[in-house]
Amino acid sequence: MNIIEIKNLNFQYTKKDVAIKNVSLSIEKGEFVCILGHNGSGKSTLAKLIAGLLAAKSGEIYVNGILINEKTINEVRHNVGIVFQNPDNQFVGVTVKDDIAFGLENRQIEREEMLARIEKYAQLTNMSDFLEYNPENLSGGEKQRVAIAGVLACHPEVIIFDEATSMLDPKGVREVTAMINQLKGYKTIISITHNLQEALFADRVIVMNDGEIVLNDTPINVFKQKEILINSKLDILTSMKLITKINSEKGLKNKAEIEELLWQLTFEK
Amino acid sequence: MNEKIVFGQYYHTDSWIHRLDPRTKIIAVFLYMIALFVVKNVYLLGAFLLLALIVITTSKVPLIKFLNSLKMVSFILLFTFFFQLLLRKDGEQLAVFSFNMTIINALLIILLFILYFLSRRIIKSFRVLLLSIVLLISFYIQIKFDFSYLLFTYQVRIFDSGLIMSLYILLRIIALLFISSLLTLTTKPTDLNNGLEAILKPLKHIGVKVSTLTMMISIALRFIPTLINEAEKILKAQASRGVDFKEGKIGAKVMQIISLLVPMFVIAYKRAYDLADAMEARGFIPDAPRTNINLLRYRTSDYLTFGFSFALLVVTIYLRIFYAL
Amino acid sequence: MAINFRKVSYSYSALKKNKKVKFAVSDVNLEIAEKDEFIAIVGHTGSGKSTLVQLMNALLVPSLGEIDILGTTITPHAKVKLKPIRKQVGLVFQFPEYQLFEETSLKDITFGPKNFGIPTEEAIQKALDVARLVGLSDDILKKSPFAISGGEMRKVAIAGILASNPDILILDEPTVGLDPFGKSELLKLLKRINEEEHKTIIIITHDMEVVSQVAKRVIVLDNAKIVYDGDMKALFKNDEFLINHNLDYPEIMKLMRSLKERLGVDIDIYQYSIEEAYQELSRVLGD
Numbered sequence: 001m002n003i004i005e006i007k008n009l010n011f012q013y014t015k016k017d018v019a020i021k022n023v024s025l026s027i028e029k030g031e032f033v034c035i036l037g038h039n040g041s042g043k044s045t046l047a048k049l050i051a052g053l054l055a056a057k058s059g060e061i062y063v064n065g066i067l068i069n070e071k072t073i074n075e076v077r078h079n080v081g082i083v084f085q086n087p088d089n090q091f092v093g094v095t096v097k098d099d100i101a102f103g104l105e106n107r108q109i110e111r112e113e114m115l116a117r118i119e120k121y122a123q124l125t126n127m128s129d130f131l132e133y134n135p136e137n138l139s140g141g142e143k144q145r146v147a148i149a150g151v152l153a154c155h156p157e158v159i160i161f162d163e164a165t166s167m168l169d170p171k172g173v174r175e176v177t178a179m180i181n182q183l184k185g186y187k188t189i190i191s192i193t194h195n196l197q198e199a200l201f202a203d204r205v206i207v208m209n210d211g212e213i214v215l216n217d218t219p220i221n222v223f224k225q226k227e228i229l230i231n232s233k234l235d236i237l238t239s240m241k242l243i244t245k246i247n248s249e250k251g252l253k254n255k256a257e258i259e260e261l262l263w264q265l266t267f268e269k
Numbered sequence: 270m271n272e273k274i275v276f277g278q279y280y281h282t283d284s285w286i287h288r289l290d291p292r293t294k295i296i297a298v299f300l301y302m303i304a305l306f307v308v309k310n311v312y313l314l315g316a317f318l319l320l321a322l323i324v325i326t327t328s329k330v331p332l333i334k335f336l337n338s339l340k341m342v343s344f345i346l347l348f349t350f351f352f353q354l355l356l357r358k359d360g361e362q363l364a365v366f367s368f369n370m371t372i373i374n375a376l377l378i379i380l381l382f383i384l385y386f387l388s389r390r391i392i393k394s395f396r397v398l399l400l401s402i403v404l405l406i407s408f409y410i411q412i413k414f415d416f417s418y419l420l421f422t423y424q425v426r427i428f429d430s431g432l433i434m435s436l437y438i439l440l441r442i443i444a445l446l447f448i449s450s451l452l453t454l455t456t457k458p459t460d461l462n463n464g465l466e467a468i469l470k471p472l473k474h475i476g477v478k479v480s481t482l483t484m485m486i487s488i489a490l491r492f493i494p495t496l497i498n499e500a501e502k503i504l505k506a507q508a509s510r511g512v513d514f515k516e517g518k519i520g521a522k523v524m525q526i527i528s529l530l531v532p533m534f535v536i537a538y539k540r541a542y543d544l545a546d547a548m549e550a551r552g553f554i555p556d557a558p559r560t561n562i563n564l565l566r567y568r569t570s571d572y573l574t575f576g577f578s579f580a581l582l583v584v585t586i587y588l589r590i591f592y593a594l
Numbered sequence: 595m596a597i598n599f600r601k602v603s604y605s606y607s608a609l610k611k612n613k614k615v616k617f618a619v620s621d622v623n624l625e626i627a628e629k630d631e632f633i634a635i636v637g638h639t640g641s642g643k644s645t646l647v648q649l650m651n652a653l654l655v656p657s658l659g660e661i662d663i664l665g666t667t668i669t670p671h672a673k674v675k676l677k678p679i680r681k682q683v684g685l686v687f688q689f690p691e692y693q694l695f696e697e698t699s700l701k702d703i704t705f706g707p708k709n710f711g712i713p714t715e716e717a718i719q720k721a722l723d724v725a726r727l728v729g730l731s732d733d734i735l736k737k738s739p740f741a742i743s744g745g746e747m748r749k750v751a752i753a754g755i756l757a758s759n760p761d762i763l764i765l766d767e768p769t770v771g772l773d774p775f776g777k778s779e780l781l782k783l784l785k786r787i788n789e790e791e792h793k794t795i796i797i798i799t800h801d802m803e804v805v806s807q808v809a810k811r812v813i814v815l816d817n818a819k820i821v822y823d824g825d826m827k828a829l830f831k832n833d834e835f836l837i838n839h840n841l842d843y844p845e846i847m848k849l850m851r852s853l854k855e856r857l858g859v860d861i862d863i864y865q866y867s868i869e870e871a872y873q874e875l876s877r878v879l880g881d
Contacts, residue, residue: 038773038774038775039743039744039745039772039773039776040743048546051550052550053546053549053550074552074554077549077550077551077552078552080550081550081551082547082550084543084546084547086543088495088540089539089540089543089544089547090543090544090547091491092488092491092544092547092548092551093491094459094487094490094491097562098562098563101562102548102551102553103551103552104560104562105559105560105561105562106551106552106553106554106557106559107552108558108559108560109560110560111560111561111562111564114560114562115562118562134494135491135495136494136495136498139639150551151551154551154552166770166771167770167771169638169639169800170800170842171638171639194773194774233773233774233775234773234774234775235774235775235778238845238846238849238868239845239849241868242846242849242868242871242872245868245869245871245872246872246875249872249876251872251876251880252875252876252879252880253879253880254879258853258857258875258879261853261856261857262849262853265849265852265853265856499692502687502692503692503693505648505653505687506687506690506692506693507693508653508680509651509653509680509684509685509686509687509755510680510693510705510706510709510754510755510758511677511680511681511706511708511709511710511758512709513677513709524705527695528693528695528705531695532692532693532694532695535692535695535740536692
């Protein structure tokens with residue numbers, strides 16, 4: 001059974017625009033799926049719909065077999081955790097410890113259990129030394145790691161990262177990306193981004209354009225589709241640009257060999 | 270790194286008062302304040318203030334912090350003191366002052382006040398103290414100098430009831446300010462919030478949304494430093510667009526303030542939406558039952574403080590009823 | 595020289611005798627020309643980049659040392675009028691959308707010029723010119739700045755600084771938060787301003803792609819000090835320096851390096867665009 005099943009989803013914020021047009025999608029348990037799209041393509045809206053923060057106009061979303069509706073929403077939230085873009089606007093607690101505890105308090109976890117989970121997940125995210133710190137004394141990357149600890153502590157099966165690195169400096173991006181990679185295979189991950197580098201190592205890449213899914217395939221197959229990517233207002237990989245250039249000119253011998261090599265190099269790490 | 274930000278008034282050291290449970294401190298201060306209003310005798314009131322001072326010295330918080338709390342009300346204190354002193358006319362006359370207002374005295378006094386107002390730029394602190402000195406000098410002039418053309422004389426009589434009443438009010442206000450400062454200087458705002466929530470919990474049964482209120486306060490506390498940072502950034506951005514808070518007429522000043530407030534409101538709105546999403550996603554349901562990571566626990570010092578505060582109130586009531594003190 | 599820093603240090607805490615303070619920028623010597631420069635300032639978070647640019651438009655006054663800015667000299671205690679400097683040296687902060695507040699986008703763009711004493715008629719004309727330059731349609735100008743997209747808001751904010759016609763334009767992380775399309779549009783705009791109007795442009799950035807695409811000169815800050823001030827291309831040739839300061843190479847160079855290793859041929863890996871990279875490859879591997 002797929003952990004996430006989306007059928008013919010439609011959503012709009014106002015009467016005029018349509019944010020999500022007839023989107024259908026399945027995600028298997030343990031998959032690392034990356035959703036790429038330009039600003040306004042609907043990717044964040046989709047994330048919020050899966051997390052149960054928005055109600056669809058029509059269509060269905062099943063999380064772990066449960067259809068999302070008013071009655072099931074609380075149970076769905078047990079299964080889906082989401083880390084947002086702005087490190088400050090999701091930090092509720094006065095200290096790191098209080099913030100990680102927030103989700104646990106909401107679920108009425110006993111204090112002993114809360115302390116144990118806080119210790120475990122603070123250690124996992126390398127924030128053990130920062131438990132008594134206030135958010136204003138933390139960097140963006142550190143705040144995001146606290147958010148991740150807070151989400152992990154509630155033991156969801158699915159974790160959505162909604163542009164979780166786009167407001168961070170390079171160090172923060174490295175820290176959070178490393179954290180996300182650590183979770184691969186251990187949790188089902190949906191990473192929403194417009195950074196192509198992050199998508200290279202996903203199991204599957206989905207490209208959204210103006211509310212629709214235009215590509216849904218492995219990274220290698222998706223990044224070959226340069227016209228679709230350009231139409232979707234996304235950048236194309238540098239290696240792809242170079243391959244295109246080589247292809248269009250006649251100056252090189254062994255064109256195919258070099259193109260293949262470049263492609264290989266892109267997906268190595 | 271953690272000590273950089275000061276929690277509002279909170280002063281961080283390690284004293285037995287800092288270590289008390291916040292509930293104990295809130296209730297003890299409350300009981301002390303009730304007792305303070307029960308007392309009728311001015312000497313007993315003096316003893317209360319002395320008690321407050323003794324407790325303050327054990328808090329390891331520098332005295333200057335407490336004196337700062339008086340700064341705000343110093344003008345009212347001064348005014349009230351003189352008002353009561355001069356207007357009460359019963360009891361035993363303690364002193365009589367004859368004041369002579371001559372032309373030269375009048376001119377000297379006007380000069381003194383002009384100098385006081387001009388000194389605003391040079392001397393910026395202790396204004397009220399300076400004003401008191403100016404007043405004292407002007408009265409002194411009126412007492413001692415009686416040459417040149419006499420405009421009028423007047424007499425001021427001070428009676429013991431006046432002195433007692435003014436001291437009474439003064440001592441009470443100072444004791445109130447000191448004891449409430451003690452609370453805020455020794456307790457972190459978040460601990461105060463937690464303590465208040467615990468104390469007010471019973472009100473839930475009559476429909477007061479205690480946990481929602483305390484959650485709102487807690488979030489407000491969490492974001493105050495963030496908002497201050499953002500305000501600074503906006504001020505700098507607008508300064509780069511030519512906003513200069515030091516100059517400008519009323520019209521320009523209004524625009525300057527709008528250029529700060531509108532962005533702050535917009536940021537606050539977006540923040541509220543984002544935060545609501547994050548809180549809901551983490552399972553928050555307003556007014557639903559929640560557990561609490563913070564554990565408030567009473568220790569021996571708390572019980573002793575409770576005991577002492579209760580005893581203080583009971584004794585004070587007893588003294589008032591049976592001895593009219 | 596338009597901007598000249600002489601032994602400048604800045605500390606956010608007050609300087610007291612015999613007390614050790616932490617300097618946000620320390621002992622900076624720097625010269626910036628009035629025209630044609632395109633400088634990228636890079637460095638780790640907390641290295642002093644924001645402080646440095648705020649000293650350049652007199653939002654901050656040096657704690658030690660002197661700064662000449664377009665004819666005015668600023669020292670720690672000088673009583674100089676700082677407001678005119680902010681007109682001549684325009685500073686666009688990170689996420690400048692947050693400074694918008696007026697009823698319409700057009701009005702917001704004219705806010706800066708009007709504060710600097712430009713009469714309303716002229717300010718509106720300037721605003722219209724600048725709006726055209728950054729690619730804002732009349733439609734958007736009529737709307738409230740809160741009713742337009744994030745990318746458009748950013749353009750309005752940048753236009754608001756350009757409308758005062760600064761001689762030097764400084765932008766703090768101008769591409770953060772923009773999608774690839776928005777990012778390339780912005781960089782094209784900056785290049786155009788630099789090449790057509792010959793204005794000196796200074797940007798703070800973390801993105802080495804951006805540095806390799808637009809910058810002619812790079813200043814690297816590390817712990818409050820300038821550790822590199824020179825040609826952009828020369829910077830990328832200094833492998834040791836880049837590693838020591840945790841700076842990345844542009845993608846195209848990384849690719850060329852991998853190709854060189856794999857194919858075992860002597861390729862000059864220091865190329866800055868696809869075109870240049872292709873030329874080099876065809877030179878070495880061509881028929």
